[in-house]
Amino acid sequence: MYCVKCGVELEKGRKECPLCKTKVMYEDLENESEEEYPEVKINLYKMNKKKIKSRIYFIMLTLTVISILEVLLGNITINGRLTWGYFVIPSIILTNIGIFIAINGWNLRKNLFLLSASLAVFLFILDMYDENITWSAKIGIPIVGSFFVLGLIFSRIRKQNKSKIKIFNYFLILVGIFIISIEIILSGKISWSLLASIPLIVFGLMFKHFYEEYDEELQKRMHL
Known part of the structure; x- marks a missing residue:
């Protein structure tokens, strides 16, 4: 730091120039600038990543809705009622949930819960087609349940x-x-x-x- 009037080099913390007695204003200005302009840390990579994920999720949701409407209208138009579309629509939803999980929508445990719950509901819906619940309650859902429990154990092991x-x-x-x-x-x-x-x-x-x-x-x- 130097004196603004005579150019003499000043020691840190001095209030005035030892040669011409000019008052030193740099310290006050630095403190004021720090108060008025605080340092802000922004992670641009995380912000861009979040924006890209949001756009992907929006595209997925849009394509899912369009696909379901096409299958629903096509099935009713061709067959007069919902037949093969009953199996296709849940499959489309389950596929999109799988894509959501694949791009790391949440953490491991939440993704595991979402996948297990989606599989259980999917199997239950398929089993209800003939209005008689049989194999989903006895076989499908118990297998998904054991997968979920062992997945939780694995996630805990992975964390530790x-x-x-x-x-x-x-x-x-x-x-x-x-x-x-x-x-x-x-x-x-x-x-x-x-x-x-x-x-x-x-x-x-x-x-x-x-x-x-x-x-x-x-x-x-x-x-x-």
Whole structure:
């Protein structure tokens, strides 16, 4: 900082010039400018990403409405009533929900809940076509429920563990459990599912133990 009158270099914090006694105004001006013009941090990348997502969701919603109207009007015009459109319309809605989830609409748990609820409703609607609820209540919805529960467990494991290998190990174990639950729901017993699930569970446990034993070495060599 220099004196505005004689040009002498000034020490920081001085109120006046030691040579010509001119009052120093820079410090006050700096404080005033900081108060009048506070620093504002704006993440333009997040703002643009949010705008792009909003546009994609709007396009998806528009295409969904147009597709449903076309199927509905076409089915009624051709057949005089809703027949094949009864299956197509829920499929269109479910597909768009899947696209919404694929572009990371929410976090993992919310996406899992949305997907599970949508699948359960979809199966229930398909089963109601003949006005007799049978397979959806006994098979379809229980399978979706087991998928949802195991998905919640996996999301919790993923949140607590940063290692990709550990997450993959738990994923293999949960897939094995899911296969067993499917057979129990379908037939009420356990037979063929053991042949498919036991290798997955055993491999997952062995790989988990191996990774814990050589954790530091693997991180150094494989950057995991």
